[in-house]
Amino acid sequence: MPVPVLKQGDVLIASVQAALSDADLLELRDELTAKVGRFRARGVIVDVTALDVMDSFATRMLRGLAHTIKLRGADTVIVGIQPDVAFAMVQLGLGLDEIKTALDLEEGLALLRPAHGTNRAG
């Protein structure tokens, strides 16, 4: 199942809808990498709220996606990792290294916004 990608301002939002296959994740990486250029996006949010499991492959793919996007000049925030999924990742010994995470879409957008030239005092 392909992941729909929305554009809001200079941020691309990819909402993972269900159990993601490996092929879907690779496709998502390629699509976001291309769209960052096409839409001159400054930020990318990957919403994984619907993911039931983040195993070693999914985790490595998200890390790879974020690094690739970084090399294209945009920031990535992974949002919506569920409490059970986070717990299982810790048990398994998986992390996202320096990749930014946020609670949900709203927090993810807030995290990206100050860095993108909006006039915010303080």
Added chain:
Amino acid sequence: MERIVPAETHVAIGHEADIVTARQKGRELAAEVGFTGSELTLIATAISEMARNIVVYAQRGEVVLSSVHDQGRRGVLIVARDDGPGIPNIDLAMQDGYSTTRSLGLGLPGVRRLMDDFEISSQVGRGTIVTMRKWVR
């Protein structure tokens, strides 16, 4: 009344899409057995990792899911079986941080932490069988 023991569920693993099927069926079974919340996710994650091991290292194999009863305890039994190349040094493979291909993250030691019991037997050139159990608390 004697409970009817449900049959084993066999999930053939030959393609990455089968990984998702195996963990979904495992989650369903675990919920029937009485697991809840984060434990369902731990079980599904362990199945996902082991099914992925099969796809990456052995190309094909199967995951067998069943419920188990032992001295009043209830749990799930997960067997991941393949006829692949086998693991030459199991002690090494069970060390944290060891993996023979880059496609695998942490592999076996991580999965062992997710489950209560974890046994592995492997013969080079013959294949690998991993047997895991988790008990309802």
